[in-house]
Amino acid sequence: MENQNVHIPASGYRTAKGFCLTSAFWMMVATFMGLLGATELIAPDITENIGWLVFGRVRPIHINLVLFGFVTPGLMAAAFYYIPRLLRTELYSETLGVGTVVLWNAALVGVVVSLAAGHTQGREYAELIWPLDVGVVVVFAMVFVNFVMTVATRKEPVLYVSVWYALAGVVLTTLTYCLGNIIWRPDTGALAGIPDAIILWFYGHNIFGLLLTPLSAGVAYYVIPRAVKAPLYSHTLSLVGFWALLVVYTHIGTHHLLQVPVPTWLKVISIVDSVAMVIPVMAFLINIWYTAKGRLGEIHADIGAKFVFTGTIMYFFVSIQGSMMALPQVQRVTHFNNWVVGHAHIGVLGFAGMIALGGLYYILPYLTGRPLYSRFLADFQYWMVLIGVSGFTVVLTIVGLIQGNAWLNGETVYRLLPPVHIYYVLRAALGLMIFSSALLGFYNITRSMFFEPGESS
Amino acid sequence: MYLPYFVTYIAAGLIIALAVFFWALRNGQFRDQQRARFLPLEADPEARGAAVRKSRFARLEIAALFFLVAAGLAASAAVVVFALINANRW
Numbered sequence: 228m229e230n231q232n233v234h235i236p237a238s239g240y241r242t243a244k245g246f247c248l249t250s251a252f253w254m255m256v257a258t259f260m261g262l263l264g265a266t267e268l269i270a271p272d273i274t275e276n277i278g279w280l281v282f283g284r285v286r287p288i289h290i291n292l293v294l295f296g297f298v299t300p301g302l303m304a305a306a307f308y309y310i311p312r313l314l315r316t317e318l319y320s321e322t323l324g325v326g327t328v329v330l331w332n333a334a335l336v337g338v339v340v341s342l343a344a345g346h347t348q349g350r351e352y353a354e355l356i357w358p359l360d361v362g363v364v365v366v367f368a369m370v371f372v373n374f375v376m377t378v379a380t381r382k383e384p385v386l387y388v389s390v391w392y393a394l395a396g397v398v399l400t401t402l403t404y405c406l407g408n409i410i411w412r413p414d415t416g417a418l419a420g421i422p423d424a425i426i427l428w429f430y431g432h433n434i435f436g437l438l439l440t441p442l443s444a445g446v447a448y449y450v451i452p453r454a455v456k457a458p459l460y461s462h463t464l465s466l467v468g469f470w471a472l473l474v475v476y477t478h479i480g481t482h483h484l485l486q487v488p489v490p491t492w493l494k495v496i497s498i499v500d501s502v503a504m505v506i507p508v509m510a511f512l513i514n515i516w517y518t519a520k521g522r523l524g525e526i527h528a529d530i531g532a533k534f535v536f537t538g539t540i541m542y543f544f545v546s547i548q549g550s551m552m553a554l555p556q557v558q559r560v561t562h563f564n565n566w567v568v569g570h571a572h573i574g575v576l577g578f579a580g581m582i583a584l585g586g587l588y589y590i591l592p593y594l595t596g597r598p599l600y601s602r603f604l605a606d607f608q609y610w611m612v613l614i615g616v617s618g619f620t621v622v623l624t625i626v627g628l629i630q631g632n633a634w635l636n637g638e639t640v641y642r643l644l645p646p647v648h649i650y651y652v653l654r655a656a657l658g659l660m661i662f663s664s665a666l667l668g669f670y671n672i673t674r675s676m677f678f679e680p681g682e683s684s
Numbered sequence: 685m686y687l688p689y690f691v692t693y694i695a696a697g698l699i700i701a702l703a704v705f706f707w708a709l710r711n712g713q714f715r716d717q718q719r720a721r722f723l724p725l726e727a728d729p730e731a732r733g734a735a736v737r738k739s740r741f742a743r744l745e746i747a748a749l750f751f752l753v754a755a756g757l758a759a760s761a762a763v764v765v766f767a768l769i770n771a772n773r774w
Binding site: 388426603604 | 689690693696697700701705708711712713714716717718719720721722723724725750
């Protein structure tokens, strides 16, 4: 049963569809790797003698796949749909877009194979070897060309804030990725000493803050007004938030190094700007929540908007938490333990992951011209992800506080392993829930794309 | 020797940001903010179709999938309960 109201261009949204499938597929692999890693923390010998599945290799695969395999492609899928729509034109080149999707997936296969084989540059979030670094930069450059040329051929003179965010995310990531991965040194991908730590955490924080945050904000600014059928509360406020994000976010990476001998002035800047993040964050949230004010029924009725709106609530929590964690006295307890892992899960899965799934479910009926295959399965996935990420938050925060307090009091690492073991079991159980939700999502999305829904009975 | 790269990056970032900002200013991007609020609503015709009623087979398929997932969740819950009961033994 086709929806007669949907206009599908001759190009058939092939790029957006490709990114939808990419996100849905790699979410399964990425969450499985997370589950495997969590299981290895309970039973370290479970993959004994299987070198390519030891924890040290599984963890970077999990992180890189979540970042570049699941969340970013999900957000890209929405961006490749809404940018032409908001600019009243067609995508500059679907062929270039499809080529980007193919190369993107080839790079992801390379990520899994190289990391599993032990080829790593050994820097957190920047593990990929040089050829893959170049591949990542090339795919982002391809996306940038497609976006910019679409803007150049637009019929709508005003750029809506979502377009600003999507373009900024792609440009900033391309530049930051080159710098953070020290791409001019193919052999090591690193500098020596403290400058390397500074540059790594400049990159490490920005790869989330200048990639996932702007792309997620772009999706939220598009989906929420459409879902509630109301104009954005304030476009001016949205642009204030956008420029504030660019000014503030770029300086905060050094808050990962407060207990390291980096220059004090740099630490002070990172702390001040971490707290100042409240400006772009609240500009965004006030705008989105006031747009939806009094219209939560419409949000509830649309599964895509439901995911996105929940993501904005998670954004509130993760941002407040992030600002507080940058304070040195707080960080003495919360740093270098599972508190940070919990924080990362709220940010990447609860905020950006939720919005990626929301954007994906929102655009699917427009891409295919048919309703979603199963609203029930999408709803079920929503609750599994929500319960999973909330559980992660509680469990990992408790473990983090146990570890942080104990280490602050001089306790050794191994003596803490028995008391936190139970929490690691809970974490793996929650990981199983997230992995199961990824299976459901992949099934629902592929059925929505490739199969006709059942005839009316 | 890393300073030249840092300085180049900072310079590139500043130049791009300022160039884009002044382009936007001259191009009137900050002028008609009231109309900009409505852009997502104008972007596409209303396209949300009513949910399709599924065939009997499709309903059975979803039910089977639901029970599989529910079984998986029950297994997860069983692991948690087992772990809690045996927490003191580890």
